Amino acid sequence: MNVLGLDAASYTRHSLHAESCVWVEKNCYVDIWIELVHAVGCEPLAMLPFTLAIDFEGDQWTFFKPPHDELRDLYGIDCQELNCWRPLIEHAQEHLAAGKVISTEADAWWLPDVGGTDYRRQHTKSTIVLADLDVDARRLGYFHNAGYFTLDGEDFDRTFRLDLEMPFFAELVRLDRKIVRAPDELRERSRALLARHLARRPIDNPIAKFAARFARDLPELQAKGLANYHVWAFATVRQLGAACELMARYLEWLGGHADAIAPYDAISTGAKTFILKAARAVSSKKPFDPSATFAEWITAWDNAIAALLGSAR
Amino acid sequence: MSDTAARIRTILKEHGRLSKDAGTLADDADLYQAGMTSHASVNVMLALEGEFDVEFPDAMLKRSVFESVASIRAAIDELTAGR
Numbered sequence: 001m002n003v004l005g006l007d008a009a010s011y012t013r014h015s016l017h018a019e020s021c022v023w024v025e026k027n028c029y030v031d032i033w034i035e036l037v038h039a040v041g042c043e044p045l046a047m048l049p050f051t052l053a054i055d056f057e058g059d060q061w062t063f064f065k066p067p068h069d070e071l072r073d074l075y076g077i078d079c080q081e082l083n084c085w086r087p088l089i090e091h092a093q094e095h096l097a098a099g100k101v102i103s104t105e106a107d108a109w110w111l112p113d114v115g116g117t118d119y120r121r122q123h124t125k126s127t128i129v130l131a132d133l134d135v136d137a138r139r140l141g142y143f144h145n146a147g148y149f150t151l152d153g154e155d156f157d158r159t160f161r162l163d164l165e166m167p168f169f170a171e172l173v174r175l176d177r178k179i180v181r182a183p184d185e186l187r188e189r190s191r192a193l194l195a196r197h198l199a200r201r202p203i204d205n206p207i208a209k210f211a212a213r214f215a216r217d218l219p220e221l222q223a224k225g226l227a228n229y230h231v232w233a234f235a236t237v238r239q240l241g242a243a244c245e246l247m248a249r250y251l252e253w254l255g256g257h258a259d260a261i262a263p264y265d266a267i268s269t270g271a272k273t274f275i276l277k278a279a280r281a282v283s284s285k286k287p288f289d290p291s292a293t294f295a296e297w298i299t300a301w302d303n304a305i306a307a308l309l310g311s312a313r
Numbered sequence: 314m315s316d317t318a319a320r321i322r323t324i325l326k327e328h329g330r331l332s333k334d335a336g337t338l339a340d341d342a343d344l345y346q347a348g349m350t351s352h353a354s355v356n357v358m359l360a361l362e363g364e365f366d367v368e369f370p371d372a373m374l375k376r377s378v379f380e381s382v383a384s385i386r387a388a389i390d391e392l393t394a395g396r
Binding site for chain 1: 361368
């Protein structure tokens with residue numbers, strides 16, 4: 001049941017996941033959608049306007065996800081919650097055989113593609129897409145993070161939680177009404193999404209809110225140490241940096257937004273540096289005052305939004 | 314192999330979580346391709362600063378500086394020149 005006819009050994013990632021990116025991996029959910037849309041022959045760059053509306057939510061930045069209605073409008077891809085009333089593997093057999101794929105939460109402990117972090121080391125909730133299933137061989141082809149991989153054996157059993165009754169949350173993705181639009185039509189539709197998300201941008205500059213919170217949280221981050229810092233950084237700085245990089249690459253694809261691309265890239269690359277500097281501060285417990293960096297980002301954010309608003313008039 | 318390169322490889326073994334042996338990787342081999350994650354690169358950076366008693370300036374705190382043994386060594390050599 002190889003729904004998309006993919007081979008993990010020869011799979012070619014989308015350029016949004018190239019090693020040259022500042023943030024190769026963004027968040028697990030948007031990463032799988034970038035690759036799934038790419039793998040079915042559509043252009044994932046078109047779906048990215050939602051990334052401009054991320055906000056700071058106090059203990060995290062928006063865990064940004066593509067709205068399902070926009071996936072349907074752009075690509076004809078339909079995504080609904082899967083009612084897991086029986087074991088997930090039985091649902092997978094049913095739906096993959098019918099040409100559908102399944103997005104499901106998974107425990108990264110059993111995902112061999114993350115050998116450098118969680119695999120057999122740490123229980124972490126992630127999201128994968130089931131795209132190729134061989135029950136007899138206990139082998140699965142799946143999208144995760146920036147690529148397409150296979151797993152088997154015990155990893156297969158535990159990913160499908162064959163010994164447990166309660167499944168993870170899962171979604172059913174139908175591809176039978178997929179539309180591969182001409183580039184000009186796709187840009188036109190995407191431009192409308194850009195206007196929609198620009199209208200729902202944060203009311204206040206979210207980086208200013210983040211800066212104030214960081215100043216309050218730094219002592220606690222230093223007290224809790226590096227392991228806590230890594231998960232904090234993923235929920236905060238990585239989401240901000242990755243979203244801004246996606247906006248920059250999106251606007252390049254759309255064309256004509258150089259005055260917004262530069263500030264988004266400045267925040268994205270600055271966030272990468274910030275993650276390392278803040279790690280140093282947490283590790284050494286020395287004072288760390290990033291107010292000048294935050295001031296630059298606040299201005300960059302305002303400039304990017306002003307440029308987009310100016311273009312929209 | 315230079316002493317600096319050997320010390321870098323020891324740190325990569327301890328903190329890089331590479332899928333390949335850091336001791337036999339080519340100097341210019343891409344460490345991210347070899348399995349080093351962003352998460353691991355943070356720990357590598359901190360360990361390098363401790364080992365060589367340096368502090369990477371902001372301009373060096375970017376992905377490309379930590380992408381190979383050679384690029385790390387170039388950065389360390391620059392920071393320790395004249396000692």
